Amino acid sequence: MIHFDNVTKTYANQGRPALESVNLDVEKGEFVFLVGPSGSGKSTFLRLILKEERPSSGRIHVAGKDLARLTNWKVPHLRRRIGCVFQDFRLLPNKSVYQNIAFALEVIGKPRRFIRKVVPEVIDLVGLEGKRDRMPDELSGGEQQRVAMARAFVNRPMILLADEPTGNIDPATSIGIMKVLDRINRTGTTVVMATHDAAIVDSMRKRVIELEFGKVVRDQSRGVYGQAY
């Protein structure tokens, strides 16, 4: 599903590459944790998958497509197959829960009948029944992140990228968020989650890829957060 072949990314005006000679494969339906200290290259990895950045060298395939050969006007089609969740939720403050989720479908031109059908389904899936007309500032952090996950998932992407989705949320609420991510993963969606949250990684027992200074230093199925522990 995601294939990195000797990928190096060096940003302009920076000596050390953000990612260096990364080789890895993520299969369809996998759940992968991406761990490592700040600046280890986790965000660069996610941005490369979305083609928000181009690699300095190496090849990237996402969902069977060679990103180097994907023309600019086809990038939006790639992104429709990838959902994204962030630490800061990125909801639209002037739209309700329902409108925030529907927005993701409206802007890719889905018919209204389709939107009316799938949005309530995904609201149920993330556990926000009865809150569809709330505004984001009336929701807790955990609930806002659920809205963000619903928006990322509503178009049934093949891949869900989560960049520290529990970074702004207390541990108890995080468990609920992880349950939703797990539920999404069980529908067959590949999930890649960058995180600092050791407790979550340890409790989930999924594949763990550790980055350090832009290099993959560990790739372990059913791993834990830190090797030393």
Add this chain to the structure above:
Amino acid sequence: MRAQFVLSEVWIGLRRNLTMTVALIVVVAISLSLLGTGLLFVKQVENTRTYWQSRVQLSVYLCTPTDVAANCQKNGGVTPAEVAAIRNELLATHDTTSVQFVTADAAYQQFRQEFANNEPIVKYTSKDQIPPSFEIRLKNTEADAAQVTEVMDGAPGVSQVVDDASILDQFYKLLDGARNAVVAIAIFLLVAAILLVANTIRLSAFNRRRETSIMRLVGASNFYVQLPFLMEGMIAGLIGWLVATGLLIGVKSVLLSSLQSIFPYGVTLSTADLVEVIIVAMITGLLICGSTSFLTLRRYLRV
């Protein structure tokens, strides 16, 4: 394509940016109406020129007993013999298409007719003050006019030679000057309009950076992301044009008509001329707003 969604985004954008939108509309309206006014002047001059081209003639005014011109004081009014001599001279030597003698009686009648609505002038002008004349139409107006003038000037019985074109030239000069001034101001304002469009779109893009970043993230096409902004610029331009249309109709009916009463030289502008100018203004407005929006978006909304 979801028209309703795009339109509601446009509406939100215009409302959020209300002051800039109003400024944009006003500047577009004023610059387009000035540009249109300039074009109306051009049309007026053109029409007047074509109208008079075929009618312009040389008038050779002959002496009357009361004439104070140096050439006339020696022997009072023109004599029949002198008239005949002048006629022969004109017919023989110059490339004239017609030479017509207007008697003092006929000239007086014509004068009364032309100034019918200006009673004092008619009242205080006596019959012997209106001179008889030769009205000459030349084959080659410009080249021959000077030649005929030279020969006729100072000939016995000739008071004055008047080239109609020289009178019209003043009128043209006035219109040309007015046109140049108006077009110069219009160009300055169009530059202002371009900068304002760019700024409005930039502000709008900044105001909606959350929306656009999410749109890009979920895979909205460039077209979908940019269309609301593009339409914002175009709609503001279109409203500006509508206002300009109103102003232009006003300019045509008030300004040019009053000009006509000062220079009563025929030719009015037709409605077709006005419509043409209004359409040119619309195309200019839409082009300026559309292309500026498009270029600005390429800078600020890169995917």
